Amino acid sequence: MVSNINTEVEEILDEPELTNITRISSAALNKKTRKQEKEKGKNVSFYNLLVYFLKLIFIDKAFLIIFGIGFVFAIVFGIMAKVQSSPIVVFNWYYLINTVLLLILVSRLVTYFLHNKFEDQTMTIIIQQKTKRITILISIWVAIFLGILALNILSTVSMVLLNTGNSYGIRYLFTNLAYQTACSIFFISFLFFLTLFCKQQIVSIILSFVLLSLFISSLPQQFFATKMNDTQITFVDRSGSSFMYKGSEINNALIFNENVNKGHIKFPHLSKYINDYYISKSYTIANYEGREELNSRMVMWSDLGIINTKEEPLLVNGSTTTKLKIDTITSRSGVTDFSKGDVVDIKLSFKNKFKNIESIKDVYETTDDAEHKAVLSDLIDFFNYYESTFKSVYPAISNEQEMLEKMWSSNYNNYGKYLSLQINSAVSTMSKPGKEVEPETNKNIEANITNAFFQSYIFNNYFATESSKNYDLSFSTNRNEPEYANNYKALMNAFSEQMYFELFIRILEDNFINQTSNYVIITESEVLRNENFNDYERYMKNYQLLNLVLFPANMNSYFNHYAGKEWDQYWFNFGSKSSINFESQDNIFFTNVKFKVVVNDENNKISGTQRPNIQLYLAIQVAFLLLTAAISVYLFIRKDLK
Template structure:
């Protein structure tokens, strides 16, 4: 024992702390565990540079913190508590000598403080190593997502350290060393199983169907589609989605006008109103655009049942000219970029910037040819002016008015080979410039892609908040009952609740919350979640009108409830062990 301790009549807190540090650093297991903690941080800091996406980085980091906290840190705290409050009491000499020169409270607090500092120091080192290595290896570019989640990890881990230290000290003062070890082993196992009830519930809900009554007709909607629709509302309203300003604009316009998927594009007048309501206020629509003139085209097929076309005059192989005037057309991508740069209204400017960025993203995704990939979206925003005409140069300049259907069949026949007979089509050898240049409205396709992305989700949302649930049909009652049981269990599932505080504050890579480009309308909100961690999942809430409450996405157990409860419990155990330490026989 250090003889300098005897020089003090009352040993200072600082000296006690240094004395404990000297003791613990002679403990081999302590050194090994700390080395592993530091090594794991260095390894993750290095490999963090090589993840292709922010999603993969986030998923990997969440597994890393599970290993860091639930394995290494848990064992480190258990070992430190055993060392100070079992081994050092058992060997008697140290504590007997010290107890004659210092109050037991000061002795306890110095030991407790050291254990907490060791834990927090490990979290701080992890925070520094991971961010510094990622920053250095990433050509000195700061990864904001990594900085955010490691900062939350530092704060959350520090709080967890205090809770665990207090709890394990409490166990070792109440139970034997063997019993404490068994309890800690069980708790370590439960930590990985805490989220299983929620996982089972989520799996069961995938097969559930909810019925609503719409215009006296029952409508079936998959529960997962409703949940995704409400999730989209949550993230759009919070601005936590890619192209957030553009998304907010489209979402709000669709909800305000109450567009529904079943009649979204079936009526030309509805399409015209939607174009004027959603896209024209952004300034990207040109009214009465320039006349499109294309000469010396050849007819490939002629419709036989169209009353506007005299088949005795109009024949395949005739040379024609087209004078096309549209009521509306979209600006091109370069004009959109110029408009975004020059726009003075900040809200519109941010929306236009998002639209420009999305346009470039889509063009990159469909690098082969956007026209070919999304040819089916061409006709919805095509409104042909009555002055448009086809001139038959082979038959004394006989004319017929252009119909939208003519443009559609010409367009699709050239690109996909559809409508090979019985419709008006052009010889592909003469139609190339007309289709790929004159009818290539890139922003038309891009806006229609966006509309298809959102209409499914906003339509499900409107259906469930505007129309009554059929409680005696489908799985709504089953859903309500199972959710009540899960929520009740969650109040006592402290491990899950504790992890929820971390996931709630660390969040997700919101820039990756976006629709899959290969799908018509699919956004995956679950791919960033970790199977073993708890999340603040909302429960759909039925209001007094038997409709789903429009703000159900806010109906979840607030994570800080768990934290407050655990901190109160931890404070009680802390006071208890101080009292217990005062009474314990050290001789």
């Protein structure tokens, strides 16, 4: 048997410096002969040992099988990511599976050298040479590392080539390469230590627990989510009013603001522009629609150059007046001298209108301000995105007119906030001819159309269902009288076209105020330090301490943090004023870096957030790496390995 091993080693180690190994005869197991041969041997260089060990690795069938499986997984997941709408979700699964393969591969190679190659006497023969054992150990360590690095590089390059058009995916894959390369260093050191210190059965049991921990280490996060939903923290504003927020709501508000500031959201420049302005003005849902706030918000949009301040009459089929017929009227309308069946002339005049999309594109082209240009670009993209999404939701829409009508009928409740700053009620009127008893004194009977009049009786009634109309004053849409019904439709079409872009602005504003309102209240009000808050602080302290000692949990959470996501996929759900779930691309087995709010002791206000110290975590892991490496070297040098 020893003679066969000698022949095999001689064939693989065809190096001048290793000729001593090939001269060992079948009597190599004899202690005296080994001693004599060792005395005659020469020191084997690190390079030749490394080359030899690499050859051993790449002819090992188990390594080749695992290597092949890893590469096939990379190709399969690369193709899946290419055809999926959320490639990061696919890559997260690849990360987990590749980590498992990495652990298995490291375990196999360490066992291969420190167990198998001692059993078949290959390592025994090598140790007989004058080469220092630490050199042998390091060469084995480097050979294993290079073998694993080869798999990671080959897999990463293959996946990158399959996803060249996805910048977020490429960043993720290269981060994954760097991260798993670093992890392989820790795994190799750890498994060297286990294999040298423990029996093989114990190593297998520990490795099983490590693999299991990759998937169950996210359990504390599930408990964290439940705890945050159950935690209630009270805030008191300047007026003494109290507000109670769940821990999850506080986290969502802080995370939203943080991600907007980092540009981690779709339309990042537009989002930051709105978010910063709303927070600087301390807008909340309660004060958002006050007269002063409306003027301030109009200034925000005017600064971008998208407001037409010129007053203009609304033209309907080229005319400034439109004939409508009163269908119902009561005294509650506040309109006198008009009756059911009256044919009236409607005249409307507006200022401070939002420009249409074509005019905004012109503003974008001529703007020199780089910041405003970026915001305008996002605003144009938002318009196109929302229109495109709307058409996909309503595929039956076949032309622009249908699109216009459907958009307004679906979102008309969003309109009207700026109307008081737009309609000129002095010249916007509803009129009819006066009585002709005394022609020389005959005058038209008029009623001024205020913003409330227009919105309640003309605008809302046109889009509302029959059951929700305001019948204090309504106009005929009866198809038996097509002239007036068509006039009404023409009036609203003309208005809808002019105010079309404002509808998108209102949808955009409502999404943001629901987020910034919570943030303003949470950060500008005092925290009530009651038992609920004390319980929250205790829980967060224990949770962060637990995560510090959960190596797999930290490994996943920090990787998830640095690998990033496809941030341009994060936006508000279509058709709802909802928050954004920034964890939608995360894997169920991943943990996220959690933070606790920091409250200033002087004013009892939230002053920031506190996250686990990554430097401390890395220091602990590096210390563990050095400790296991040092013990491994000691055991390899001192222990009788023959």
